[in-house]
Amino acid sequence: MAHGMEQLYAERLKRYVTAMRNEKPDRIPIRPFAAEFTAKYAGYTCQEVTHDYEKAFAAVRKCAADFDWDAVVGNMVYVWTALTQAIGLRYYATPGIELDPDTGFQYLEPSEEAAFMRADEYDQLIESPTEFLFNVWLPRVSKDVSPMGQPTSYRNNLSFLKGGMAMLSYFSSFETQAARLRAESGTVSAISGILKAPFDILADKLRGYIGLTMDILERPDKVLAACEALMPHLLHIALGGADPEKNVPISIWMHRGCVPFISPQQFNRFYWPTLKPIIQEIWSRGHQVLFYAEGDWNAHLDSFAELPDASIIYHADKADPFEAHRKIGRKFCISGGIPNTLLSFGTPDEVRAYCKKVIDEVARDGGYIMDAGAIIQNDARVENVRAMTEFTREYGVY
Amino acid sequence: MSDKKEPKWKPGVCIPWEEKIKELPPIRGDEELVRRKWEDIDQLAYIYIWHCLVSF
Numbered sequence: 001m002a003h004g005m006e007q008l009y010a011e012r013l014k015r016y017v018t019a020m021r022n023e024k025p026d027r028i029p030i031r032p033f034a035a036e037f038t039a040k041y042a043g044y045t046c047q048e049v050t051h052d053y054e055k056a057f058a059a060v061r062k063c064a065a066d067f068d069w070d071a072v073v074g075n076m077v078y079v080w081t082a083l084t085q086a087i088g089l090r091y092y093a094t095p096g097i098e099l100d101p102d103t104g105f106q107y108l109e110p111s112e113e114a115a116f117m118r119a120d121e122y123d124q125l126i127e128s129p130t131e132f133l134f135n136v137w138l139p140r141v142s143k144d145v146s147p148m149g150q151p152t153s154y155r156n157n158l159s160f161l162k163g164g165m166a167m168l169s170y171f172s173s174f175e176t177q178a179a180r181l182r183a184e185s186g187t188v189s190a191i192s193g194i195l196k197a198p199f200d201i202l203a204d205k206l207r208g209y210i211g212l213t214m215d216i217l218e219r220p221d222k223v224l225a226a227c228e229a230l231m232p233h234l235l236h237i238a239l240g241g242a243d244p245e246k247n248v249p250i251s252i253w254m255h256r257g258c259v260p261f262i263s264p265q266q267f268n269r270f271y272w273p274t275l276k277p278i279i280q281e282i283w284s285r286g287h288q289v290l291f292y293a294e295g296d297w298n299a300h301l302d303s304f305a306e307l308p309d310a311s312i313i314y315h316a317d318k319a320d321p322f323e324a325h326r327k328i329g330r331k332f333c334i335s336g337g338i339p340n341t342l343l344s345f346g347t348p349d350e351v352r353a354y355c356k357k358v359i360d361e362v363a364r365d366g367g368y369i370m371d372a373g374a375i376i377q378n379d380a381r382v383e384n385v386r387a388m389t390e391f392t393r394e395y396g397v398y
Numbered sequence: 399m400s401d402k403k404e405p406k407w408k409p410g411v412c413i414p415w416e417e418k419i420k421e422l423p424p425i426r427g428d429e430e431l432v433r434r435k436w437e438d439i440d441q442l443a444y445i446y447i448w449h450c451l452v453s454f
Contacts (some may be wrong), residue, residue, distance in 0.1 A: 079454055083454065089454065129405070130444060130448075134447055138450065141450075164446050168442075196452050196453075201452070205451055229400075232405055232408075233448060236409030236410055237452055242443065
């Protein structure tokens with residue numbers, strides 16, 4: 001590795017980690033979660049970066065080098081659809097197959113009646129979540145996996161073999177991607193490890209949002225017990241992917257556990273008591289968690305403030321970053337807050353003006369990372385992403 | 399998280415070694431080696447299903 005590039009990497013890592021610890025680095029780190037935008041910039045279709053992860057990796061490396069970002073996700077178009085096809089997963093619409101080649105992949109939620117877990121199956125899930133996933137859930141979400149008790153098939157057997165081999169190949173390749181980002185552009189890999197809240201798992205993948213909203217009224221004790229049963233497994237998976245150096249955070253992708261999807265009382269009864277202990281446990285082992293709070297989670301800032309100082313980074317998507325900074329900025333680093341609509345429909349001058357406002361009001365004392373609100377897809381204009389980047393580099397010096 | 403009910407099988411396990419060893423004849427060599435490698439590979443299956451749920 002070139003000495004200069006390694007020095008650049010070390011400077012960026014220090015900058016990024018200092019901000020995440022809610023301290024003041026030399027300047028504001030720039031860490032865009034760029035997804036399908038990387039395809040647009042590098043000259044690929046969404047189909048190419050979604051179905052061929054080597055192209056996705058190449059697109060990320062090109063953006064990292066050209067924009068000179070401090071940190072990136074190795075592949076923010078995270079769902080490799082060749083893998084999901086190999087398993088036979090039903091809940092994706094894939095660019096170039098069901099979708100136009102330049103439309104990002106879509107998650108398809110089944111109707112309430114066709115939910116992947118039925119309302120009368122809570123006890124099975126609670127008793128043994130891993131067995132439930134293999135025996136009940138997987139045969140429903142996969143076109144190829146045979147239900148228990150039914151004849152097996154060639155397709156069934158291949159699903160496990162192809163899926164397992166593909167997953168191993170994909171996950172292993174992130175190590176090479178991180179090394180190349182470091183060596184070729186001195187760029188830090190922004191996150192390591194994945195977490196989801198037990199309640200979000202129930203809503204996203206098992207009962208569905210509609211079914212779960214019925215369950216929390218009709219069988220609340222079962223919902224709570226299911227969340228508790230999922231907790232140790234989600235913790236285990238999160239820690240399994242965590243950064244051994246304890247520099248970069250585990251990311252949690254927060255979906256529909258916030259107001260107004262559920263009430264404040266339901267958040268306090270189901271969502272938070274089954275997530276907070278996981279965060280505390282992760283922090284006790286020395287890892288931060290990036291709260292990638294999709295939507296607007298500002299109704300719950302008082303709950304998040306219960307966590308130890310610097311244990312999380314709060315990412316503002318549609319939430320007001322100024323309010324977040326006022327309420328929890330003394331405890332936690334804030335990231336994001338630049339509206340994706342501005343990156344898509346605004347002008348570079350408008351982007352610069354908004355970045356200035358965020359830097360002036362949120363980043364004044366450190367503890368801020370520049371990023372859009374949500375992942376940056378191919379609707380973002382290149383000149384606007386460039387404006388966000390260059391303005392922050394020039395104006396965001398402490 | 400210590401106040402929560404202990405899971406039937408601990409995280410990371412699909413088929414516990416305690417069950418597997420019942421199927422085997424008396425182990426004549428290094429039982430610890432057999433156990434460790436059983437659990438290492440068993441964990442890959444665990445990672446597979448939980449990442450299907452969480453990541454994909």
